[in-house]
Amino acid sequence: MIIHQSPAAQKPERVVLLGARGFIGAAIRKELDAQRIPRLALSSADLNLAEAAAADELAAALRATDAVVMLAALTPDKGRDIPTLMKNLAMMQNTCAAIAKTGCAHMVYFSSDAVYDGAVSRVSEDTPTSPQDLYGAMHHTREIMARSLAGVPVLVLRPTLIYGLDDTHNSYGPNRFRRAAQKGGKITLFGGGEETRDHIHVDDVAALTLRCLLHRSTGTLNAATGTSHSFHEVAEAVSKQFGKTVEIVKTPRANPITHRHYDVANTIKAFPDIRFIPLEDGVARVHREMLEKS
Amino acid sequence: MSGVLVGFAGMTHLGVNSAAAALARGFRVVGYDPDREVIEALRRGDPPAVEPGLPDVLRRHASRANYTADIADLSRCDLVYIASDVPTDGSGASDLAGIRRLIEGVSGALARGAVVVVLCQVPPGFTRALALPGERLFCQVETLVFGEAVERAMHPERIILGCANPSATLPAALEEFLSAFACPILPMRYESAELAKIAINCCLVSSISVANTLAELCECLGAAWSEIAPALKLDRRIGQHAYLAPGLGIAGGNLERDLATVCKLADAHGTDAGVVRAWIANSRHRRDWALQTLHGAVLSKLEDPVIAVLGLAYKQNTHSTRNSASLALLAHLAPFRVRIFDPVVPATAIPNPRCHAASSELDACEGADALAIMTPWPQFGTLDPVQVARKLRGKLVLDPYAVLNAVACRAAGLEYHTLGFNPDGIRTEK
Missing domain, CATH: 3.90.25.10 (UDP-galactose 4-epimerase, domain 1)
Known part of the structure; x- marks a missing residue:
């Protein structure tokens, strides 16, 4: 179950998208633009989060009133090995360092359903995490890193297969x-x-993200349709x-x-009029x- | 009439129904509660709990009942039952502070030689830890059922009695009182009795969980749980009275309390309570059936839908809304207009500014896009599906407890959903 820090929908002052050039980032960017929500879209071309200097650069770009959406990650097609894992963790380390320095109003961390054991047939947010590979372990660790940020309201989104x-x-x-x-x-x-x-359309993921941003939702939510x-x-x-x-x-x-299969009861409870x-x-x-x- | 004077400390649901049973069995009763308003109401014949037959029993035997807010009045009693409901928190954990205070107060007021019986639901180890002499201290397992409390208090299947020494002769007053119920008396160690109550409830939840799990499968497979359950009940190993009706998760507070107690004890002692946690998870899962069904059919499809909800109590024939599935549903319908009717619980129990307190079942249905019958009050079963269909704007009817006739609802043009049955599975042809 997620908690809405803003029960009434309220536009964030600005949304900082990390990993904005990717498939999901582009869809969220489109959604933010449609809602006329100011955004700062950063991709690896603008800022290589894996480099040590990225923490200070990002801190300089951030404002304490920003909502940060962290999408940046090297996906399994870029590598499933230990060096890829370490680069992904370094990206999160630098992101967290920047947020710790500047602060932010809300953080949405894009995780993955890889944090669950692939053998579990019915998944809800209550399903214990049990990553079976380095990619799942990476997201699980990054979730914990995000939640360790003091004073930052954090939402972890765990999308299923996106198309x-x-x-x-x-x-x-x-x-x-x-x-x-x-x-x-x-x-x-x-x-x-x-x-x-469960296959979810990328526009539904973007719309769900927007809802969570508008309500400054915190907790953990699977991004799935329930079908x-x-x-x-x-x-x-x-x-x-x-x-x-x-x-x-x-x-x-x-x-x-x-x-x-996903039990999406928590999504329905959070957003009773949601449709996929x-x-x-x-x-x-x-x-x-x-x-x-x- | 017996000469034994029986005291009941705590005129809550447990206390007042147990006192009613004692009255009906011919005993004189002192009913104590510190709440003067409760006592005044009882003197007027107005009990603090809704139970079929309760007002009638109290009225018929009023001459042998003395309701008091003065704890000193218990000093005349031969035995005193500690009979207050034990409150629980959101996780089902008991708050025993009030019971301890009550026992302390009663102990100070008791006559010399009077017997104390702890009737309320307490965890194993509670009774033995009390500072009262073992030969005068007992715990008795209550097995009341909301909605059938008077009947069960008057006609228990057996009496489970926790004792300091199970082989010792019972005090005369207690022996006389318990014998009046004409059922087996099972003396056992305090801890065994306290755990027996939990064991009974675990068995009940186990049956409910079986019903819920397989009813959900029925909904996917075109099978009907209502056809399967009678076959199970004819199995001697299962039985006619088995809890095999699927529901919207366990509610009422007592079962949840015992499951929480088992988990807590298992954690403390390193024993396995995995199955109990699975029951709890299954209960939570089924609680969402109505919301999920409503979402799929109406909330995700219509702009500003209106939902009619019949029933707020956690089950029929009670005013209790503890862990009520209806209230759980309504908590998530806050953004929508709802029209509510319950024969006993007022709609003011719902903090929804868009809630309309309907004057009747059909008034609730007026112009609604969907109807959810969330408490199986018997009177809801008399609703005519044709009239319901006329009043509704939409066609969706959620009837988890099957109080309406599925075929009649379909014939009236309603989209009928119930637990344990997929409406698409209705086939009249071969």
């Missing part, structure tokens, strides 16, 4: 399926695609958009089937955007 047009990760799911269908007219599933997962679909269903939804026959190929199963884009609609939206872009 959207500009996702660069190409991980197994809607993004990869769309690209595969477009490129080769074929979507290849692991096994029969029986595994169920899980099998990968086969996702493949069918993607295939439907192409208006031609996209072959969905099943392969011999190499790993046991696992499922992941249904998967079919989200996939259709991404497809439209893709056509418009091309």
